[in-house]
Amino acid sequence: MIRKALVFIFIFSAVLFSQAQDVEQIFKDRIEIYFSFEAESIDQVNKLSRMISIDHVNEDMLTHAYANKKDFSHFLETGIKYTLLQHPGTLHNPRMLDKVDVKNITSWDFYPTYDAYIDMMYQFEADYPDLCDVYSIGTTNNGREILVARITDNVGQMEGDPEFLYTSSMHGDETTGYVLMLRLIDYLLTGYGDNPRITNMVDEIDIYINPLANPDGSYYGGNSSIYGAIRGNANGVDLNRNYPDPEDGPHPDGYAWQTETKHFMAFAEQHNFVMSANFHGGTEVLNYPWDTWAHLTADNVWWVTVCREYADTVHVNAPSGYMDGYNNGITNGYQWYSISGGRQDYMNYFQQTREVTLEISEVKLLPASQLPAHWNYNYRSLLNYLEQCLYGVRGRITDSATGEALEAEVYVLEHEQDSSWVYSDPAAGNYHRPIFTGFYDIRYSKSGYYSQTFDNVHVQNWETVVIDVELVDAFSDVSEYDQEAFQIYPNPVSGNYLKIKAEKEMGMISIYSLAGELSYQQEAGSRNAFVDVSMLASGTYVVKVEIDGKQLEQKLIKL
Incomplete structure (x- = not known):
């Protein structure tokens, strides 16, 4: 028995040594790899997606994935056979331009060098300083x-227009959206004043466009070309697995928040985006939430309608075969395959922003000659999606006595779930609630004020209902439950995690039952904290937060 045990240990050790040698050899001159394997089931794919970066899965369970050295070492422990593939960022050498005059572009059939990209962005600003x-x-x-172009009719002011965000290429080797977003900036600016539809969009929407979310990944091979682009950032980390997740917590991928992730999280906190879209490549489909869990959003019918409009418009303007897979061009994220730590779920759950993932080209690093065609397939749909943030219920919430803007909750009764409700902007008081056609009872509330409920509000698709609300101060001592000092998102909470944010650094966060029993405690040490509430039973709790030596409280409802 001892001899058999020793033989087993020797063989097991030899296997581990062989795997270690394989990993060292494979990653000798690269930071990430691209490979395929045959999965047994979608459940296995979903489990593996917590270990490696799943790219896509076909009907036969042939799965393509990326991995850095650490993650691939874990994958090898599964014993699954794999095939190394040529990295998508090296399949061809695209046409690059290092000098671009945006006013004299005759055909958008190129990729800019990094320096040319920077120059193009600032030329847009110089040529259209008022917009x-x-x-x-x-x-x-x-x-x-990481550059953003803000486009609106008065860039010097915040006018209370709905804020909208387009962002592309957080996966550095998925570059079609990169050039399409540069072209969209140009299209909006040059069309203003001549095209009535474009003029109305720029007048009525505060538009933000980030063409390149992961420049270190896209220009991994150097600033002169996107040849050699990688999926991850400079550290080989997949940024679309690096966000706080409503089910799996602050760091579902096991990595610290990357520099790019922290920048985008701070950017989202500074704004009140109504809608956004995140561009990818490798297939052609609109992926709507959720990605992390199976149940649907409160606004699933609205999501299907909006995505259907995008895909159907594409079908009118694209050749047969483009964006017609899955459910004829759209899919629920989890029903495709589950991921954790995606930006889409982070924006929807923690920022109350309606964000969709747009996969717009089968080829990740698209040949530059095909970029104009993909623009023609998509630009009408891009405008349709952008306009959706104008529809639904909108208005302004103010203090009835002072007229000052209030940050208040807008809650559709018997409808909301999983952080689907919205809040008015604290600076301007404006709110925007996209929603599918129907009759709704809507409650407007803020701590220290009397709530107001508007019954039977009739909403129709592609139309706008304006409800301005003046909340009356309840003249009560609200310091005990002070929402000005800190805020809880979402509340009520149905997921495993919630976010607490404050204007000042928070100390100890404690959660008590109504009977006074301590249920949870953690040290924050910052102005933002993600709190694990998975162990809490359904019910009402008191959250106590230390700020400036004082202990402030709010009620929390766990569904």
């Missing part, structure tokens, strides 16, 4: 800028 403001939301590990 366009370009700025950086942060610098990457390798010193590249």
